[in-house]
Amino acid sequence: MTEHFFAPCPRGLEAVLAAELECLEATSIEILPGGVAFRGSWLTCYRANLESRIASRILWQVARNQYRSEADIYDITHRLSWPDWFEPRLTIKVNLAAIKCPLRSLDFLTLRIKDAICDKFRTIRGKRPDIDTTTPDIRIHGFLDARQFTLYLDTSGEALFKRGLRQTQGDAPLRENLAAGILALAGWHPGIPLLDPMCGSGTLLLEAAQIACQIAPGARRQFAFENLKLFDANSWKKLKQTAANRQRERIFQSIYGSDLYGNALVNARNNLATAGLAECVALKQANVLEISPPAETGMLISNPPYGVRVGDHQTLAEFYPQLGNVLKQRFSGWQAFLLTADPLLAKSIRLTPSRRTPLFNGALECRLLEYRLVAGSMRREKPPNESSKNSHKL
Ligand SMILES: C[S@@+](CC[C@H](N)C(=O)[O-])C[C@H]1O[C@@H](n2cnc3c(N)ncnc32)[C@H](O)[C@@H]1O
Known part of the structure; x- marks a missing residue:
């Protein structure tokens, strides 16, 4: 089974990111402005999170539909099986970006997406996740163009340029x-x-x-996919071990x-x-x-x-x-x-x-x-x- 993913990156790096993802066994690679769409298994997703040096995040596409109204946004989000993916004890945050969206308020749409997720949890599980806008366990990203609504569940958590390493930074550090x-x-x-x-x-x-x-750039950090119900801890452990075994001696380079x-x-x-x-x-x-x-x-x-x-x-x-x-x-x-x-x-x-x-x-x-x-x-x-x-x- 392969899934659809999108890896955003700093603009200008799309082509080198596509080449990197190809080496990480991603398929159906498509270069888009600001990132790369690809297909792959969950193992590919884990690998991309662990090994990509260029991606900012790895987003799992959970919906892509045409929309006309605020109600469509709510319905598309509500139809999804959120309680199959994570527990309501986890906190969430919804981000929404848009280009040429005809609807008026992005803030209102963000609220409708959040409501749809919480309503679904309340109906199925009797409780809903809390919102945490600073350090959420689960991030949900929506994107609207003139006609299509795409919804992603963020498998990375903190952005991937945070390697879990840097201690001190100067005046104008590069990401x-x-x-x-x-x-x-x-x-x-x-x-x-x-x-x-x-x-x-x-x-x-x-x-x-x-x-x-x-x-591996992600060797020392955690990822949001580790919070998901479908997380395969065994495969992840093996992947990390293989990456650790590959490391070379620290000598002058x-x-x-x-x-x-x-x-x-x-x-x-x-x-x-x-x-x-x-x-x-x-x-x-x-x-x-x-x-x-x-x-x-x-x-x-x-x-x-x-x-x-x-x-x-x-x-x-x-x-x-x-x-x-x-x-x-x-x-x-x-x-x-x-x-x-x-x-x-x-x-x-x-x-x-x-x-x-x-x-x-x-x-x-x-x-x-x-x-x-x-x-x-x-x-x-x-x-x-x-x-x-x-x-x-x-
Ligand atoms: C934009 S910052 C580089 C940031 C760096 N890439 C990072 O990620 O932290 C420019 C650097 O040039 C250094 N610099 C300025 N004039 C210099 C000079 N004449 N010789 C060497 N370094 C200089 C500054 O001290 C500063 O650290």
Whole structure:
């Protein structure tokens, strides 16, 4: 038996999420704006929750019908066999989103969905679930377009970018699934030297180290599907065990990080240590404008300071051209990927990107700019170093 699922993700990562889900044995994969629809068994659903680095959630589609009125929304929801799926002692929360919905009040419709679920429980079980808008056991997501009403039961619970790991964060941390998506878009894989010279709390480094050690991103957290009546605890235990057996030894992975500020480095170090990955990454305090590449070739992937949340316009207007010079003069043979929400960066860095990918960091619209720093055509100030941890001359 296969079920329909939908995996939302940060916009811009749909294609890399589809490729990831294919590797996790999802079928009938369909790329949609803001996510990927797929089919699969419950085991596929468990696996996607445990292993997807890019999805924000895995939603189980429980209804998809045409609607015209508020009463239709109530009836479609009420027809479903909610008491077969979870116990009324669990708390619930209903979220509703809409595009081109002709009905007037989304708040009223949200209330009708909640009423329909509670009425069904009261009729069948004599009691109803309570509402909890902050930490519900069960989340229900509705989506309305001009004609169709789709209802999902959220199998993840907390969003999947919450890996149950991060302890401390800096001023403008990336979401973990965006960081993983950037690594996928860049085509990074373990073995390619990776440098984030403005690493902040180290999100990109942490995701890369987890990929290198083959650590399932959900290994340390719980999921909402564990609350469902149809939860198959045995299969889940086996799946987690298989993932745990696959993990690799924590050794240095040619992953390098640096930041100008000591407190950012403290955050990155704490986060890596909490994940048991301190050994995999070399960290140093350094100004990106003074660094040398730690290897002959590799990928520099970073999220430089930008005007919206960190840094100020004048400082950045001077910083970006200097950053461009460092890349040109010292990083020939490398590929650089810079995620920025600041249009000034692309203009003033004075390098021509070979690719620009629109991406969203939460609500913030960004671009991932790719630069191929071709060897030979640029002046090199210092010879590149060996790709060993000790030669990390940042
Ligand atoms: C947008 S934040 C990066 C956030 C990071 N990706 C994370 O997930 O936490 C930009 C970082 O650049 C660092 N930075 C600013 N100027 C720098 C410089 N000249 N050299 C190195 N790092 C710098 C800041 O300290 C900050 O941590």
